[in-house]
Amino acid sequence: MSNNSMASFSAFDAEMMARALRLAERGLYLARPNPRVGCVITQNDQVVGEGYHQVFGQAHAEVNALKQAGSKASGGTAYVTLEPCAHQGKTGPCATALINAGVNRVVCAMRDPNPKVDGGGFAMLQEAGISVDSGLMAQQAADLNPGFIKRMQQQRPLVRLKMAISADGRTAMASGESQWITGPDARQDVQRLRARHDAIITGRGTLVNDNPSLNVRLDEWAEPLTEQQLAHFKQPVRVLIDRQAKANLTQQFFKLTSPIWWVGDKDYLDRLPPHIERKKVVGNGADFFNNLLKQCAAHQFNEVLIEAGSKLAGQFIQAGLVDELVLYIAPKLMGANAMPLAALPFDAMEQSVSMQLTDCRQVGDDLKLTYQLSN
């Protein structure tokens, strides 16, 4: 197999892989906990089939593309954003499907980090005499599945912290009032941001002050999902950190029926409604958060979103566990008495956290900035 540099792929290869990546993106909300994968099949430089992994538990991208291509796949090329699987999971091995369809060449963006696959798909294809080229647009493919890759390689999900702040970096008034800092367009964008996550983590301070829902309200989306997508959408699990079990069950957060993990080390009420699960997480400080994330990975959570106040945000950052920070910045000044972005007890510049800006855009009247943290 060749793990080629860009130079050895043709412009047509690049065009087809870009197309497969766009297809993969369509699995953003419903493929989880599987990776988002796209596939294009060509014959004599014509597209004869395309597909993506639409819904967890259903056909993989290659199988959907092969179905569309039918007999035209024979002798053709398959462009896939991730190494075809070689194992029997919920569906049969995709490498076998490609072999049976008679494709001549497989071009992949990246190897599958899943230890059940990890090179096994490529080996199967090559043993069947298929030429395999990998490494085309590998970074773009990895960017589609940062949480899946993290879970496979580090047994923890990707942690994204989202904060809505004023232009002077404040997240709530001293009284706890914070609704609303950002405008309706940014809050709509947050709904879409939530939808790609397996879980939303919040703190007791937020629960008490905001009486939040923290669910995805698909009925409010400007561009709604299709009926079929709606039927398969899984609400992110709402993870409440409340170690003393002080929260009040009459709050709307508990009444909404999307699943909840109530995290603490105390025994809660005996009889909780079925959508609320008690989770015991041991340890203090960074250990506590590491253990929580281990449990998240054990439940196949790829990406988790923190939507909490400055205390929990600060604790997660200090533990070195935030991978990405998404800031929605409103054109408002809330003043020096208001709460900060993150409670970080720093005194010297050397303690400051360095970040890399990876995206910047305007959403309505607000700015959305995305930063990568290097932990």
Ligand SMILES: NC(=O)C1=CN([C@@H]2O[C@H](COP(=O)(O)OP(=O)(O)OC[C@H]3O[C@@H](n4cnc5c(N)ncnc54)[C@H](OP(=O)(O)O)[C@@H]3O)[C@@H](O)[C@H]2O)C=CC1
């Ligand atoms: N602008 C924005 O984007 C947002 C603003 N807010 C605002 O923030 C305010 C609430 O913020 P805040 O008071 O900071 O509350 P948080 O929502 O951050 O809740 C505090 C949390 O921190 C946890 N915690 C503290 N220390 C530790 C530790 N060492 N280990 C584990 N957990 C720990 C607490 O757990 P425990 O209870 O177990 O001690 C609790 O869950 C509200 O006014 C709300 O409106 C909230 C969300 C977003």
Ligand SMILES: Nc1c(N[C@@H]2O[C@H](COP(=O)(O)O)[C@@H](O)[C@H]2O)[nH]c(=O)[nH]c1=O
């Ligand atoms: N104040 C504030 C936010 N606050 C966050 O949104 C939560 C409320 O979500 P929900 O009840 O589901 O609508 C709240 O608890 C807090 O986490 N978010 C924003 O995008 N902009 C804002 O100005």
